Amino acid sequence: MRHATKQWLIPIVGAVMMVLTAGAMTSGAMAKDIELSFYYPVAVGGPITKIIDGYAADFEKANPGIKINAIYAGTYQDTLVKALTAFKSGEPPDIAVLLSTDMFTLIDEDAIAPFDDLLKTDADKTWAKSFYPAFMENSQTGGKTSDEKTWGIPFQRSTIVMFWNKDAFKAAGLNPDKAPDTWDELVADGGKLTTRDAAGNVSQWAVEIPSTGFPYWLFQGLTTANDVRLMNSAGTQTYFDKPAVIQALQYWVDLSRKDKIQPTGTIEWGTTPKDFFERKTAIMWTSTGNLTNVRANASFPFGVAMLPAHQGRGSPTGGGNFYFFKKMTGDERDAAFKFVKWMTTPERAADWGIATGYVAVRPDAWETPAMKKYVADFPAAAVARDQLKYAVAELSTHENQRVTKALNDGIQAALTGTKTPEQAMKDAQQEAVRILRPYQ
Amino acid sequence: MHASETIAHGLEGDDSRALPAPFAAGTAGAAVAPMRVTAHIHGWLLLLPAAVLLVIFTHYPAVATIIDSLFSTPRGHRSAAFVGLDNYQAMLEDPVFWRALGNNIAYAASVIPLTIALALTMAVWVNGKIAGRPFLRLAFFAPTVLPMIAVANIWLFFYSPGYGLFDQMLGVFGIATHNWLGDEHTALACLIAVAVWKDAGFFMIFYLAALQQMSPQLAEAAAIEGASRWYFFRRVTFPLLMPTTLFVLVNAIINSFRLIDHIVVMTQGGPANTTALLLFYIYEVGFKFWDTAYAATLTVVLLALLAFLALGQFLILDRRIHYQ
Numbered sequence: 001m002r003h004a005t006k007q008w009l010i011p012i013v014g015a016v017m018m019v020l021t022a023g024a025m026t027s028g029a030m031a032k033d034i035e036l037s038f039y040y041p042v043a044v045g046g047p048i049t050k051i052i053d054g055y056a057a058d059f060e061k062a063n064p065g066i067k068i069n070a071i072y073a074g075t076y077q078d079t080l081v082k083a084l085t086a087f088k089s090g091e092p093p094d095i096a097v098l099l100s101t102d103m104f105t106l107i108d109e110d111a112i113a114p115f116d117d118l119l120k121t122d123a124d125k126t127w128a129k130s131f132y133p134a135f136m137e138n139s140q141t142g143g144k145t146s147d148e149k150t151w152g153i154p155f156q157r158s159t160i161v162m163f164w165n166k167d168a169f170k171a172a173g174l175n176p177d178k179a180p181d182t183w184d185e186l187v188a189d190g191g192k193l194t195t196r197d198a199a200g201n202v203s204q205w206a207v208e209i210p211s212t213g214f215p216y217w218l219f220q221g222l223t224t225a226n227d228v229r230l231m232n233s234a235g236t237q238t239y240f241d242k243p244a245v246i247q248a249l250q251y252w253v254d255l256s257r258k259d260k261i262q263p264t265g266t267i268e269w270g271t272t273p274k275d276f277f278e279r280k281t282a283i284m285w286t287s288t289g290n291l292t293n294v295r296a297n298a299s300f301p302f303g304v305a306m307l308p309a310h311q312g313r314g315s316p317t318g319g320g321n322f323y324f325f326k327k328m329t330g331d332e333r334d335a336a337f338k339f340v341k342w343m344t345t346p347e348r349a350a351d352w353g354i355a356t357g358y359v360a361v362r363p364d365a366w367e368t369p370a371m372k373k374y375v376a377d378f379p380a381a382a383v384a385r386d387q388l389k390y391a392v393a394e395l396s397t398h399e400n401q402r403v404t405k406a407l408n409d410g411i412q413a414a415l416t417g418t419k420t421p422e423q424a425m426k427d428a429q430q431e432a433v434r435i436l437r438p439y440q
Numbered sequence: 441m442h443a444s445e446t447i448a449h450g451l452e453g454d455d456s457r458a459l460p461a462p463f464a465a466g467t468a469g470a471a472v473a474p475m476r477v478t479a480h481i482h483g484w485l486l487l488l489p490a491a492v493l494l495v496i497f498t499h500y501p502a503v504a505t506i507i508d509s510l511f512s513t514p515r516g517h518r519s520a521a522f523v524g525l526d527n528y529q530a531m532l533e534d535p536v537f538w539r540a541l542g543n544n545i546a547y548a549a550s551v552i553p554l555t556i557a558l559a560l561t562m563a564v565w566v567n568g569k570i571a572g573r574p575f576l577r578l579a580f581f582a583p584t585v586l587p588m589i590a591v592a593n594i595w596l597f598f599y600s601p602g603y604g605l606f607d608q609m610l611g612v613f614g615i616a617t618h619n620w621l622g623d624e625h626t627a628l629a630c631l632i633a634v635a636v637w638k639d640a641g642f643f644m645i646f647y648l649a650a651l652q653q654m655s656p657q658l659a660e661a662a663a664i665e666g667a668s669r670w671y672f673f674r675r676v677t678f679p680l681l682m683p684t685t686l687f688v689l690v691n692a693i694i695n696s697f698r699l700i701d702h703i704v705v706m707t708q709g710g711p712a713n714t715t716a717l718l719l720f721y722i723y724e725v726g727f728k729f730w731d732t733a734y735a736a737t738l739t740v741v742l743l744a745l746l747a748f749l750a751l752g753q754f755l756i757l758d759r760r761i762h763y764q
Binding site for chain 2: 415
């Protein structure tokens, strides 16, 4: 009886074995085909996906046997959520472009592998050193015990620049070809650029520094100019309550409350370019990523300048890096490494920068003929590059989003007038110390 | 007949009596018993697909959330450890949690009565005989068919200082521009307005349906008795609409805790947490801070809050409602 009941199993076992053998034969025949999943932060459709698809197709043609599956996952935040959720369910992507500031989060989750052991040849080592040092600051860290490692490779990176409306400058009796170069000049010019109607209502503000979403990033444009850093490179300490930081925040708050050349309250990041196009503000601070947008939509001549200096000059970097997730086998890692190197050659970095407005990530990209021609036609594109020598890493620590939220809340509380800059930064620092305690 | 009766029993979940009865009593006879069992299994099989879905997508996640809230968040090589009520302790000491809870209560307490009042007013209005009635109904209903993300993006520009719709309208009367979403005193009120605008049209449809089912004889009788229109509404129409109001109220409460798309688009909880609602904070903790255990803890609180509100509604309000 027992024996008889098992008999129905035989055909099934046979069928399973046949399928398995067939599977083994197929994979044996195509043993060299390596498939790599590549999470990329953009919504499906649109011009960017076409460029990435084109790169992937060109790479596959040049490297038979490697297949790149580009997966368009939405915003940076969406892509991180999808990549980490996939990782936690045991099926991580192989390659992903995620924010450079996600580095500590990804290390803490033990999701990514460093690039260092892939750099075997001299050519590879030179390649790893070919990027702007400012971009590598957010791509390397030592952590607590080990020495410095490279966790990310710069790909689509940006900085903050200042756009100004030349017509508005002319109307205010200012030199339309010269943007305010220091904090004091910004305040002085700002007084002339702010126009009020008979009733005293402002019809044009002088400047808008956006303060929603990620105010800490724009705040770094002020703190860096005030010659102070917000965190250490190990990502375990923050310096939010240093006097120079409080002073920088005081300057930002004063633009609205004392000098009255900027709207009060928080300023929406998303509508700031629109404010600029509508001539509601004569100057705006925004990402270099908006360059193409402004070029297409501004109905007046505009200029692009570095952020104004105070103790020094400076801006944080921003944007996304390539990361390698763990769980790739040796062959897969080699193939993925080949892809990343291919994506960051000088020619491709130049092509990508011209197509999107991101800053080409390596100096030699700016020496390519295509880039030289682009800069000759559109000199504003080079401002971001020239500012890179003053650039510092974007705020990134362990428990990154929690720490930046503490700072964001403090900045917004100061801008809305709920707290003094000093109180706001002391509270933010206290919160950051509490969050980072396990990493000391 | 016999079999279908048993199935009906099974579907009602009344199995405790249906199953053992033939065996225990032994009166049905040997031939009937297997048939009843088969029918019973049949009933459960019919129920199975729905039950599986309910367990997988509703009951299991709720139970798993409660269990997760008692453990620490697993990170990298560190697996989750049992921490008892530590997460709840941390929650009680978390100022952002209290802020989000307070905001959510204020938000719900404004959105729900405003939405219901507006929905009822619009329904009564478009129920009457007025010119262009279909267009009016369509206009009131239109916000419902728009996705909340689109609504939020439209309203973001309504609120933008200077050239936004509101500032332009107020500018006609010489009122100074205002940074609606950037001012901590007005930001939450702005989001409340969006939610009311979005939901009122949807609830209007239910009121309209209820109004149209109401017998015209009631109005005629009241008119003969000489009741004023307001008196008629207050003493006849509104009480008869109470079942609809309960339904709308349940949905409005759920929506006020569940719909946060406009916050993501318009303020991200800012400035300085003044517009952070509970679910938005859960999203932040879960998918930005990756503190899944603490997010589970907050979710348990939200679940308990909603369960408590639902119980209150059905136990207390239901008794006062007159069903026709």
